[in-house]
Amino acid sequence: MKVPMLDLHAQYEPLMRDIRAQLDKVFSNHHYIMGAQVKELEDKMQSYLGIKHAVGCASGTDALVLAIKALGIGHSDEVITTPFTFFATASSIWRNAARPVFADIDPRTFNLDPDKIEAAITPRTKAIMPVHLFGQSADMTRIMEIARKHDLKVIEDNAQGIGCTWDDKMSCSYGDIGTLSFFPSKNLGAMGDAGMCLTNDADLAARLRQLRVHGENPKYYHKWVGFNSRLDTLQAAILLVKLEALAGWSAARRANARFYNEHLAGVKGITTPYIDPKAVSIYNQYTLICDDRDGLMKHLQDKGVGCAIYYPLPLHLQECFSDLGYKAGDLPISEQMAQQVLSIPIYPELTDEQKLYVVNSIREYLI
Numbered sequence: 001m002k003v004p005m006l007d008l009h010a011q012y013e014p015l016m017r018d019i020r021a022q023l024d025k026v027f028s029n030h031h032y033i034m035g036a037q038v039k040e041l042e043d044k045m046q047s048y049l050g051i052k053h054a055v056g057c058a059s060g061t062d063a064l065v066l067a068i069k070a071l072g073i074g075h076s077d078e079v080i081t082t083p084f085t086f087f088a089t090a091s092s093i094w095r096n097a098a099r100p101v102f103a104d105i106d107p108r109t110f111n112l113d114p115d116k117i118e119a120a121i122t123p124r125t126k127a128i129m130p131v132h133l134f135g136q137s138a139d140m141t142r143i144m145e146i147a148r149k150h151d152l153k154v155i156e157d158n159a160q161g162i163g164c165t166w167d168d169k170m171s172c173s174y175g176d177i178g179t180l181s182f183f184p185s186k187n188l189g190a191m192g193d194a195g196m197c198l199t200n201d202a203d204l205a206a207r208l209r210q211l212r213v214h215g216e217n218p219k220y221y222h223k224w225v226g227f228n229s230r231l232d233t234l235q236a237a238i239l240l241v242k243l244e245a246l247a248g249w250s251a252a253r254r255a256n257a258r259f260y261n262e263h264l265a266g267v268k269g270i271t272t273p274y275i276d277p278k279a280v281s282i283y284n285q286y287t288l289i290c291d292d293r294d295g296l297m298k299h300l301q302d303k304g305v306g307c308a309i310y311y312p313l314p315l316h317l318q319e320c321f322s323d324l325g326y327k328a329g330d331l332p333i334s335e336q337m338a339q340q341v342l343s344i345p346i347y348p349e350l351t352d353e354q355k356l357y358v359v360n361s362i363r364e365y366l367i
Helices: 008-012 016-029 036-049 060-070 088-095 140-149 202-211 233-264 293-302 319-324 332-340 352-366
Strands: 053-057 078-081 099-102 125-129 153-157 177-181 195-199 286-290 341-344
Touching: 016 036, 016 233, 036 053, 036 195, 036 233, 053 060, 053 202, 060 088, 060 153, 060 177, 060 195, 060 202, 078 088, 088 099, 099 319, 125 140, 140 153, 195 202, 233 286, 233 352, 286 332, 293 341, 293 352, 332 341
Parallel strands: 078 099, 078 125, 125 153, 153 177
Antiparallel strands: 053 195, 177 195, 286 341
16 A cells, blocks of 8 residues: 555645636636735634734745844844754845754644743844744744743744634734745645735735735835745635635544554554644644654555655755754754654545554554
8 A cells, every 4th residue: 555645636636627617717807916816805803813914925945034033133133042943044034044942842843932031042143933833833832932022023834734723812913914825735735836924913914915016115116135936816716615614624633643653652662643632733744753763764665655754864964054053962952863863654634544544554663
């Protein structure tokens, strides 16, 4: 049997008729840039997340870059974030001429550890950027308390967690700006790159809308040097169809996680994901901590089971950030997890037969 890490064929098959109908609407008027579907998606996303303003843009990376720019963070400013995340989290800070400052993670949730944040604050610190990694919200109660105490902005990198909650409140609704990625592999993915910023602040929303169109307002008049980062109308049309399925997909991912948790309980050599009691995860990834990660990964690959390492090298040890002065051993939990984590298939369309095959393949190696 083959069990891919993600099966987009299975995801799109029941949706293609509705997607083609939405695309035909775009083709009928040829409004490919900032067409009506972009505003419709923004409105529906505001309603779904309970946030006042949604601003579509070209990618999840651009959403982060725009958020930092809109908050006025720039040269020599510092933003505290996690080193255990996708590269865009830190590169967006760097691209705004600011400095990423890394704090270590909680070993159970893989998210930014609130206990490590205050020690990283300096007079140059302007913001905290938590990441809701693998679809589980960071501890936004404590992060917001720290931010208010030190008068810091908060940017929620929610590229992997649309629909996840903390203390019964949607992610992206805590900080000054939240960001989404609609990369095709995400739990809500487009057919290409797309992203979004979310905020409850009308002034920030207006600034984000202006920055995404070269900083112009009105047309051909520029207060700031902005970006060309508009959400394509075609991608918005596709996401309108898929948004209707998102809640069901999230529930299916949680059901699949329960299946894994039950069938892998007590298996020595692995630890199944920990979800904080205040969090509801959408399981963008289902990530194991493994005593023999590389051996298990090779075994699963040989058995035809898709698996992946998110992430093999923490950001503070990446060559491009060597000027920041970090060295091995500075953030030991992130470095340890980079050597032990392995994600297995969790997508909603998994059959019971496929899930059982994944479980039996893992048990075959470890028992």
